[in-house]
Amino acid sequence: MLELSFNQETVHKLLQASDKPLKAYNILFETQKLGIKSPTQVYRALDKLIELGKVHKIESKNAFVACSKINCSNQNSTFFLICDDCENIIELEDQKITDQLNKTCEKFGSTYKNHTIEISGTCSNCN
Amino acid sequence: MLELSFNQETVHKLLQASDKPLKAYNILFETQKLGIKSPTQVYRALDKLIELGKVHKIESKNAFVACSKINCSNQNSTFFLICDDCENIIELEDQKITDQLNKTCEKFGSTYKNHTIEISGTCSNCN
DNA sequence: TTTAATAATGTAACAATATAACATTACATG
DNA sequence: CATGTAATGTTATATTGTTACATTATTAAA
Structure with a gap:
């Protein structure tokens, strides 16, 4: 698993080339000319890419973006600023907030695993 | 709009009675004996309840919960601790985090509107 | 108390998002 | 080259959410 497979690579490249999050069926449509034929294939590639930290899901939009960071493996916590108007996405990391979320969990006796933070506004x- | 309509009330009560988030089609199933017949009706009731701040959507689960707070109108920012094991939900408010998210937005020239924070872990x- | 405006309803069809199941192929590595 | 794991191909289906359009309540003024 050093290299991505053809389907994974295809989906990843498409997402990297996009300045907006893409929906699974848009990805399917765009990659059909390249050989991907079914939703299953898209979702499988996305699952793998997400597992590798190369792609993230925007939960509030059911859409997917390429990770904008360098060493992104193994991270399934995300933090996005999402523009309501142009759909532009800014991907953030904020240790202070992560720490605070951890503390909040502790306060409730919960164990923190990961988080989804999605701020909507205008860029x-x-x- | 002082009172909820029958469908709204029905959906709201079901959610209030539940200790877990419910999915739209579960709500439909549960309320069919009470007269609700179609997904549209469920989604319309949910939309209204969300608009009133009486119900929130858990984006990472496509599920819905009754708001656990008193004066909850007009708020579409949410903050949840979600237990991976038992699906229990704790709804939080944290002005410190909201402030920090606001500041983060400012730093990027973005205007904050609202947020979705969903922490998964174990309760x-x-x- | 009619009338007009707004909110909610009912119903059917459909669109969009996501998964299951199962047979097959590629590929690393011992 | 045998074997296990990962990825693929294909079809069907499940789940989640919306559109469209006709109808009925409800409210609040004229």
Whole structure:
């Protein structure tokens, strides 16, 4: 598993080339000319890419983005600023917030595993 | 709009009675004996209840919970601790985190509108 | 108390998102 | 080259959510 498979690579490249999150069936549509034929194939590739930390799911949009960071493996906690107008996504990391979420969990006797933070608003271009 | 309609009330009560988030089609199934007949009706009731702040959607689960707070109107920012094992949900408010998210937005020239924070982990009962 | 506006309903069809099941092929590695 | 694991191909189906359109309540003024 050093290299991505053809389907994985195809989906990953498409996401990397996009400035917006893409939906699974848009990915399917876009990659059909490249040989991907069914939703299953798209979702399988996405699952693998997500597992590798190369792609993240935007839960509030049922859409997917390539990870914008370098060494992104093994991280399934995400933090996004999402522009309501242009759909632009900014991917963040914030240790302070992560720490605070951990503390909050402790306070409730819960054990923290991972988080999804999605802020919607308008980005600098759209303000 | 002081009172909820029958469908709204029916869906709301079901959610309030539940200790777990419910999915739309579970709600449909459960309320069929009470007169609700189609997904549309469930989603319409949910939309209204969400608009009123009486129900929230758990984005990472496509499921819905009754708001656990008193004066909850007009708030579409949510913060949940979600137990992976028992699906128990704790609904939180944390002004410190909200402030920090606001600041983060400012730093990127973005305007904050609302947020979705979903932490998954295990709750005190399941630890 | 009619009338007009708004909110909610009922019903059917459909669109969008995601998974299951099962047979097959590629490929690393011992 | 045998064997196990990962990935693929294909079809069907399950789940989640929306559109469209006709109808009925409800409210609140004229």
